Amino acid sequence: MTAEQAPDVRPFLVDLRGVVDLLSRHIYSGPHVFLRELIQNGRDAITARAEHEGRRDAAWGVRIHPPTSVEPALRFEDDGVGLTADEVGELLATVGRSSKRDLFDLPRAGFLGQFGIGLLSCFMIADRIVVRSRSARGGDPVEWVGSTDGTFTVRVLEGAEASGIAVGTTVSLVPRADEAELCSPASLRELARRYAEYLPIPILLGSGDGSFDRIGRPAVFALTGEARADARDDIGGLGREVVGAAPFEVIELHATATDTHGTAFVLPFPPTPGARQANRVYLGGMLVDPRADELLPDWAFFARAVVDSTGLRPTASREHLIEDESLEATRGELGAAIRAWVMRLAVERPARLAEFVGIHHLGLKSLLLHDDELAGFITRWLTVETSIGVMTIDELVRRHPHVRYTETVDEFRQIAGIVPASRAVVNGGYVHEADILRRLPLLFDGVTVERVTVSGELDSLDVPPLADRAAALALESRAGAVLAEVGCEPSVRRFAPSDLASLYLADAEVLRSITRGAARDMTGPLWSGVLGRIDESPATVAGGGGAARAKLCLNWDNPLVRTLAGDVDGAVFDRTIRLLYVQALLAGHRALRARERAMLTDALTDLVTLSLAR
Numbered sequence: 001m002t003a004e005q006a007p008d009v010r011p012f013l014v015d016l017r018g019v020v021d022l023l024s025r026h027i028y029s030g031p032h033v034f035l036r037e038l039i040q041n042g043r044d045a046i047t048a049r050a051e052h053e054g055r056r057d058a059a060w061g062v063r064i065h066p067p068t069s070v071e072p073a074l075r076f077e078d079d080g081v082g083l084t085a086d087e088v089g090e091l092l093a094t095v096g097r098s099s100k101r102d103l104f105d106l107p108r109a110g111f112l113g114q115f116g117i118g119l120l121s122c123f124m125i126a127d128r129i130v131v132r133s134r135s136a137r138g139g140d141p142v143e144w145v146g147s148t149d150g151t152f153t154v155r156v157l158e159g160a161e162a163s164g165i166a167v168g169t170t171v172s173l174v175p176r177a178d179e180a181e182l183c184s185p186a187s188l189r190e191l192a193r194r195y196a197e198y199l200p201i202p203i204l205l206g207s208g209d210g211s212f213d214r215i216g217r218p219a220v221f222a223l224t225g226e227a228r229a230d231a232r233d234d235i236g237g238l239g240r241e242v243v244g245a246a247p248f249e250v251i252e253l254h255a256t257a258t259d260t261h262g263t264a265f266v267l268p269f270p271p272t273p274g275a276r277q278a279n280r281v282y283l284g285g286m287l288v289d290p291r292a293d294e295l296l297p298d299w300a301f302f303a304r305a306v307v308d309s310t311g312l313r314p315t316a317s318r319e320h321l322i323e324d325e326s327l328e329a330t331r332g333e334l335g336a337a338i339r340a341w342v343m344r345l346a347v348e349r350p351a352r353l354a355e356f357v358g359i360h361h362l363g364l365k366s367l368l369l370h371d372d373e374l375a376g377f378i379t380r381w382l383t384v385e386t387s388i389g390v391m392t393i394d395e396l397v398r399r400h401p402h403v404r405y406t407e408t409v410d411e412f413r414q415i416a417g418i419v420p421a422s423r424a425v426v427n428g429g430y431v432h433e434a435d436i437l438r439r440l441p442l443l444f445d446g447v448t449v450e451r452v453t454v455s456g457e458l459d460s461l462d463v464p465p466l467a468d469r470a471a472a473l474a475l476e477s478r479a480g481a482v483l484a485e486v487g488c489e490p491s492v493r494r495f496a497p498s499d500l501a502s503l504y505l506a507d508a509e510v511l512r513s514i515t516r517g518a519a520r521d522m523t524g525p526l527w528s529g530v531l532g533r534i535d536e537s538p539a540t541v542a543g544g545g546g547a548a549r550a551k552l553c554l555n556w557d558n559p560l561v562r563t564l565a566g567d568v569d570g571a572v573f574d575r576t577i578r579l580l581y582v583q584a585l586l587a588g589h590r591a592l593r594a595r596e597r598a599m600l601t602d603a604l605t606d607l608v609t610l611s612l613a614r
């Protein structure tokens, strides 16, 4: 070939068997979608006929005839615009060719199809597709027969064969034995309902005796204005179906950007952790995605939406939405509607908002950290655990404008046991809790927050009265000698209730260091060395790990502790202190180390022996 010779331009050759395999295995989720594609083609053909004739007949629809013992083919009839002989060759026999794109190759408004592959999905259940059609534009009817081997025939029907064929199209296919179940009346009904129950055209399922069952119901979820108000009960009923229980609330949704209308149902229970949003999306009344999780913003985890749209775009499989600008804009508008509902609830029905927050508090907590405006409305209705009981943040800041909180659940448990009601402390140990508490000064005028620690609270406990100070100090030093072996330091204080003799208290870092110590005892030399170095590191020592020790807080108001401060026999004193130590550990839900278990057994045995000897 010389440089001047025109290149030999040739089209790609397509092996239809490969295309069918591609569609069935990699594009569509399964063979059942063939019915959706047929219904969609019928619906588009009716739209095209209405355009062509300038009128729409309400009776135009689609009729599905399930296979019978007499007639093994599934027949699918529509009253659409039909096809001429030329169109059949052009549109049905060319993979990827569609009449539903405009001059600029964009999807035509009002039409559901656009990719020019839908009809091929029928090859997933049958080896031959027979299409008979009469065009509304005139001419004789035509028959197109396509096979999985990639061949097709076209013939014009005349005379007796043509008589009785009305304007519209009939697709016939004999399902392969392995797909026969899919074409049973029950399965066809289920599929037609799933995909097309909201299509605004008659969809009739033949029962075999010439009668038809109409499938479909009004798309109440997409109604607006007065019609919506009239359909309140039906919308509530749909909500029960979607949510599995009566929805907490029903919110009207609109997104003008994509002509999307629908309803969000607020869950009456918290969603399971990690659950997807599962919103139902219809395009032009046909189901696209029953579990779309990209329709609403992530934060709207408490709602399940059902919407119908003409502006959102489906993927080629028509089973998902394309993540594009229009979906983003829609998400924004629908999110704004849900947010507006929350705000309205706060102003108009605060008690109901409190109920909502009570149900969804876990998820809402993470949301509030990122949304100041919502936080302003919702935070006060969140409940928190405090040392004087569970209460709303509203009540907390009214009773204690200076909010004292702990960073961990462990610290909270320890502190809650010793602080008086006037110095209530809030448990900030649950997920997001401390972050929310720290933001309270920004949300409420005059509120301040303070993080409290175990050692700080211990320091603020009352000391014994002046007259008893010497005896208390002597008790501390005598008990200190006993507890040195377990690295614990006694501290004599006064706290309620007085029948509580001792408390084991330790800051978070001290507890971590104790855990590392226990691990060191159990692991080999390598880990032992690593864990040891953590305790010796400057950061740990500075943080208290090296110097700070766990405290056994002895209650000066307790009669046993007072007795111990008196003239008690050395052996009895030692054993009693050890028992108080172990008892405090157990009461604080601390795991006993080997040496503490031994301490418990020995102390009990010794005390019993001593008392028997007397």
Ligand SMILES: Nc1ncnc2c1ncn2[C@@H]1O[C@H](COP(=O)(O)OP(=O)(O)OP(=O)(O)O)[C@@H](O)[C@H]1O
Pocket (backbone or CB within 6 Å): 037, 040, 041, 042, 045, 078, 080, 081, 082, 083, 091, 092, 097, 098, 099, 100, 112, 113, 114, 115, 116, 117, 118, 119, 120, 169
């Ligand atoms: N029942 C029908 N009546 C009239 N024309 C039809 C019918 N079914 C298919 N066609 C014509 O055949 C073309 C190809 O149909 P096909 O279902 O393969 O793709 P599509 O509907 O255009 O797009 P999609 O792949 O998105 O469904 C259609 O664009 C339409 O012009």
